[in-house]
Amino acid sequence: MTTKFEACASRIRALIDSGRLQVGDQLPTEPVLCEEHGVSRMTLRRAIDVLEAEGRVVRRHGAGTFVADPPRRLVRDSRRYAWEKNRVLLPEADRAARGSTEVDTGAERHNLRWHAWFEEVLADNDIAAAFDVDEGEPMVRRTYLSREVGSPPFGRAISHLRIADVRTNPALLDAEREPWPGGTQHQLWTVGIEVTRIDDQIKARTATTAEAQALQIRDNAPVIALRKVSWSDDRVVEVADNVWPASNIELRFTTHLEPLKGTD
């Protein structure tokens, strides 16, 4: 049995898909839609909940409900790591010409805005375990919010470095120097650290309240969380926790396999 709210959602979805309602158009108001579809307000709202979860409409409190932009999915490709590493030895001008974020988003540099915020903190349980150091180890916590002009942030990253590792280059503790040409791998290179391996751990879950606020999404909206752990040989040198609205991102990973021996 198909429910009333699903049927109602389907009819409105059809209006959008057919182009009768265009991107940015305001839907009729809730009382009007209730009338049109012969349902009560709660049922109508449940129907719109479905469309909102699908990313087809946005609700703006006090203003109206609007047909949403189909999300431009950002693509984050693991090849960015090798690409970034290859730039470590380039002169600054070359490194500055293009950053990973532009590559991911396809956006132009002049359309990108950064918010970077640095703090000196003591490693909590979780971070200490990730680095395999003692709790309370002094760290620098770097929070990044990046957005295209006129859009909500497309993701947040919180990166941790050991202060013991980066202390010899005070510029690394200064948020004013961000975005750093060449990214974290070049930053670590300035203190003699070469990143040799990166592990990514990926989960999908619902946003915490803080994340929802930072990314301007609903509480409990689905997000993808990626923890990037950078190693220099057998030592962890950076732990970066990234979070994106699930609908905004696609991750890609490439695994090259060694040729089989003893064949040909």
Next chain:
Amino acid sequence: MTTKFEACASRIRALIDSGRLQVGDQLPTEPVLCEEHGVSRMTLRRAIDVLEAEGRVVRRHGAGTFVADPPRRLVRDSRRYAWEKNRVLLPEADRAARGSTEVDTGAERHNLRWHAWFEEVLADNDIAAAFDVDEGEPMVRRTYLSREVGSPPFGRAISHLRIADVRTNPALLDAEREPWPGGTQHQLWTVGIEVTRIDDQIKARTATTAEAQALQIRDNAPVIALRKVSWSDDRVVEVADNVWPASNIELRFTTHLEPLKGTD
């Protein structure tokens, strides 16, 4: 301002976290909870919606609402690909001893159950594009559902192979031969194909109706979708679409970086 349904959810969540309600325990019925928390039924249900989305409770229509098992997250590591490839040349007994799924889940082989279902189909738009062949190309579509005894399925995979590639080994078209010792890489090896690279594309989204049914989860529950594209040199040889309930899985990827040249 915190809403009434959030406050109500928090109180019930606290009961679970504190251990006053144990895994498997039935919650008081909705009318009782309404009374206890002084809210209407719709508000109470919204509170329970939150807990259900967090995976803390399960609702069973007609039976009750119960404290859910904390999900055992399955970990799928990209190193499985190299591991599988290294086994291609091993004798069957060795290959059969242990499969990727056991490695991912940590489950014992005797506790795992498979449902495999093969069909011969013509490539649709999407699959044809992924293989870079013409639409209508004959393919074998292999659907896998795997579960631990007594649990709902933990994931579904739909794999496509070109019939032109595998025709020389009819055993590959027979679902009765699954699970195949050594997995897909060994299967392809039997028809002279060596997998040299694997690309994974990952999205988080909500479950389709078919997926929700197959995985025994709610419609629109969040899932992780992973498309694995296997290449033999510059030719696509398998496209496998995996889907897991988002709360049940963590993905891990390892990227090794080449040493920087001209240094030391």
Next chain:
DNA sequence: GAGTGGTCTAGACCACTGT
């Protein structure tokens, strides 16, 4: 201040489970 979406209520009826 008029109009929008967000929350909440008290009650009804239905579908499903277990005995």
Next chain:
DNA sequence: CAGTGGTCTAGACCACTCC
């Protein structure tokens, strides 16, 4: 068939946006 959760209603009040 008694009791559970699932859906739906008609109305109320509130918070927010925009004129």
